Amino acid sequence: MAIQVGVTIDRSSPVPLYHQLAEQLSMAIASGRLQPGDPFENEVALAERLNLSRPTVRRAIQELVNQGLLVRRRGLGTTVANRKVHRRAELTSLYDDLMRVGGRPSTVVLSHEVVCDERVAAALDLPADAELLSIVRLRLSDDRPLAIMRNWLPPGHLDVTRAELEAEGLYGVLRRRGVRPVVAHQTIGARTPTPSERRHLRLRPTEPVLTMTRVAFDAVGSAVEYGDHCYRAQDYSIEVMVDQR
Amino acid sequence: MAIQVGVTIDRSSPVPLYHQLAEQLSMAIASGRLQPGDPFENEVALAERLNLSRPTVRRAIQELVNQGLLVRRRGLGTTVANRKVHRRAELTSLYDDLMRVGGRPSTVVLSHEVVCDERVAAALDLPADAELLSIVRLRLSDDRPLAIMRNWLPPGHLDVTRAELEAEGLYGVLRRRGVRPVVAHQTIGARTPTPSERRHLRLRPTEPVLTMTRVAFDAVGSAVEYGDHCYRAQDYSIEVMVDQR
DNA sequence: TATGAAAATATGTTAGGACAAACTCTTGAC
DNA sequence: GTCAAGAGTTTGTCCTAACATATTTTCATA
Numbered sequence: 001m002a003i004q005v006g007v008t009i010d011r012s013s014p015v016p017l018y019h020q021l022a023e024q025l026s027m028a029i030a031s032g033r034l035q036p037g038d039p040f041e042n043e044v045a046l047a048e049r050l051n052l053s054r055p056t057v058r059r060a061i062q063e064l065v066n067q068g069l070l071v072r073r074r075g076l077g078t079t080v081a082n083r084k085v086h087r088r089a090e091l092t093s094l095y096d097d098l099m100r101v102g103g104r105p106s107t108v109v110l111s112h113e114v115v116c117d118e119r120v121a122a123a124l125d126l127p128a129d130a131e132l133l134s135i136v137r138l139r140l141s142d143d144r145p146l147a148i149m150r151n152w153l154p155p156g157h158l159d160v161t162r163a164e165l166e167a168e169g170l171y172g173v174l175r176r177r178g179v180r181p182v183v184a185h186q187t188i189g190a191r192t193p194t195p196s197e198r199r200h201l202r203l204r205p206t207e208p209v210l211t212m213t214r215v216a217f218d219a220v221g222s223a224v225e226y227g228d229h230c231y232r233a234q235d236y237s238i239e240v241m242v243d244q245r
Numbered sequence: 246m247a248i249q250v251g252v253t254i255d256r257s258s259p260v261p262l263y264h265q266l267a268e269q270l271s272m273a274i275a276s277g278r279l280q281p282g283d284p285f286e287n288e289v290a291l292a293e294r295l296n297l298s299r300p301t302v303r304r305a306i307q308e309l310v311n312q313g314l315l316v317r318r319r320g321l322g323t324t325v326a327n328r329k330v331h332r333r334a335e336l337t338s339l340y341d342d343l344m345r346v347g348g349r350p351s352t353v354v355l356s357h358e359v360v361c362d363e364r365v366a367a368a369l370d371l372p373a374d375a376e377l378l379s380i381v382r383l384r385l386s387d388d389r390p391l392a393i394m395r396n397w398l399p400p401g402h403l404d405v406t407r408a409e410l411e412a413e414g415l416y417g418v419l420r421r422r423g424v425r426p427v428v429a430h431q432t433i434g435a436r437t438p439t440p441s442e443r444r445h446l447r448l449r450p451t452e453p454v455l456t457m458t459r460v461a462f463d464a465v466g467s468a469v470e471y472g473d474h475c476y477r478a479q480d481y482s483i484e485v486m487v488d489q490r
Numbered sequence: 491t492a493t494g495a496a497a498a499t500a501t502g503t504t505a506g507g508a509c510a511a512a513c514t515c516t517t518g519a520c
Numbered sequence: 521g522t523c524a525a526g527a528g529t530t531t532g533t534c535c536t537a538a539c540a541t542a543t544t545t546t547c548a549t550a
Contacts, residue, residue, distance in 0.1 A: 016532080016533060016534090017533080017534075018533080018534090036466070042499080042500055042501080043500075043501070044499095044500080044501095052534085052535095053534060053535045053536070054535090054536090054537095055533095055534070055535075055536090056533085056534060056535080058501090058502095059533095059534095068428060071464060071465055071466070072500090072501065072502090073500085073501080073542085073543080074500065074501040074502060074541065074542045074543070075499070075500055075501065075541075075542040075543030075544070076499090076500070076501085076542080076543055076544075077499080077500055077501080077543095078500085078501080081465075081466050082370060082462065082465070082466025082467075083466075084370055084428075084430070084460065084462050084466060085427070085428050085462050085464075085466045087428055125327060125329055182330070182488060183313055183329075183330050183332055183486065183487070183488040184486070184487045184488070185329075185484070185485075185486055186484070186485045186486070186487060187482050187483070187484050187485075188433050188455070188482060188483045188484075188485065189455060189478055189481075189482035189483070190435030190453045190454065190455040190478035191453065191478055191479075192451055192452070192453065205451075206437055206450075206451055207437070208435045208436065208437065208453030208478070209435065210433070210434060210435040210455075215329065217327065217329050217330050219316060219330070220316055220326075220327070221281070221316070221326050221327025221328075221329060221330045222327075223329075233434055233435035233436055233453070234436075236434075237432050237433060237434035238432070238433045238434070239430070239431070239432050239433075240430075240431045240432075240433065240485050240487070241428065241429070241430055241431070242428070242429045242431060242485070243427060243428040243429070261502080261503060261504090262503080262504075263503080263504085287529080287530060287531080288530075288531070289529095289530080289531095297504085297505090298504060298505045298506065299505090299506080299507095300503095300504070300505070300506085301503080301504060301505080303531090303532095304503095304504095317530090317531065317532090318512085318513080318530090318531075319511065319512045319513070319530065319531040319532060320511075320512040320513030320514070320529070320530055320531065321512080321513055321514075321529090321530070321531085322513095322529080322530060322531080323530085323531080
């Protein structure tokens with residue numbers, strides 16, 4: 001019937017019990033130990049077996065339900081969800097994307113200066129005269145140009161260097177500084193490139209570019225980044241997961 | 246200090262108490278009664294005032310935190326989040342989008358037939374020989390062509406009619422049938438249009454189209470829809486909210 | 491045999507209490 | 521006057537307990 005997943009709980013750990021449980025169950029699903037459609041051990045039994053309270057077990061399961069890994073139905077039980085419904089929370093950058101796919105990303109910083117920009121400041125919820133670090137980069141994958149990325153960073157990160165950006169990608173640099181973007185608004189469109197863009201991206205006359213502008217914030221609502229990117233449409237598409245709760 | 250929001254709880258309602266509370270608090274924020282940065286009444290006090298238990302109040306607040314409406318910090322208290330961080334869960338269709346903006350959307354069904362398509366079936370996690378309803382529509386806004394939408398519906402919805410589709414939009418039709426898409430994977434790109442697309446969308450020679458392919462599933466993981474759309478890039482962009490929890 | 495009522499099963503909601511941990515602010519010692 | 525310890529506040533974690541509700545299964549009855 002229900003499959004019993006091996007779980008070890010360390011009560012002396014600072015990691016909350018419900019999270020320890022959620023992690024291990026999540027791994028059991030990711031590893032294929034639990035297959036889509038498999039019935040899941042019910043809450044009460046699981047709590048009893050692990051010597052945890054039902055609320056604790058419930059919270060762990062809820063975490064997985066939120067990720068789309070499990071489906072609960074009252075009266076029926078909990079089952080492992082269809083793999084297509086699994087959703088990784090993600091707020092990735094192009095650099096991360098390329099790394100994951102196995103490309104060899106590199107970056108040329110085309111420009112790097114402190115500026116004021118009323119429009120960007122407004123989008124980031126900053127005063128109009130706020131000093132911003134403006135960065136323009138050309139991103140290459142295996143030495144082929146892929147994207148031109150214009151970014152603006154809020155005051156407090158004006159000291160990000162060219163070298164950092166060429167080594168690691170913007171989101172990596174920010175992560176290292178303890179910045180955790182939590183929510184972003186993106187607008188995606190398409191247009192014909194400007195002559196300068198066409199040259200940098202080595203585009204043929206009729207080829208379009210895919211554009212994305214993004215504002216990102218951390219959990220407290222502080223501005224993290226404003227970005228205005230354009231991509232070679234032949235070589236890049238944007239993957240998005242949308243969900244409703 | 247902390248602002249007390251007027252809340253009335255109906256214990257005889259079938260709506261869970263925590264949800265009643267969450268809704269009313271959410272409205273207080275949406276209406277501007279609570280402003281970003283405002284301190285929020287603490288959990289214990291709120292529970293006492295409303296004669297609810299702390300877990301119930303906590304759950305309501307958690308709901309708002311998940312939506313990005315509130316920010317909690319241990320020892321400090323809960324505050325209303327910056328408006329930029331608010332996130333509406335959404336899985337909208339072009340029809341909904343146009344309605345919201347105030348456009349006058351209309352639809353012409355270009356084709357409507359039952360087919361088999363191995364590639365689409367695979368994407369929807371259906372057997373390769375599954376019968377699908379293939380729909381091709383031209384979407385207009387104020388009588389100007391805006392998008393060509395190719396969609397495939399799984400067996401079980403083969404009886405959707407042309408009239409339904411012209412009246413309401415695909416997601417409306419599905420909603421009416423009790424289908425609730427919960428998660429979708431979208432891939433967004435750009436390309437030069439085919440001659441047929443150029444003609445239907447009345448595009449000038451060099452204008453590109455924005456493309457989106459989408460697979461949508463319900464909570465149980467059953468296929469809901471496969472879509473392959475292309476939009477006039479001049480008149481349309483795709484808004485996405487990305488978040489990390 | 492078919493139908494409906496009851497039992498079994500599992501998740502959903504709510505309550506109340508205890509202690510832990512993070513953060514602020516005050517107070518006291520040097 | 522500065523710095524550190526401690527008190528106070530608030531959210532975070534965890535437990536026990538009870539009842540509600542949705543769904544399937546079983547069983548008795550017509």
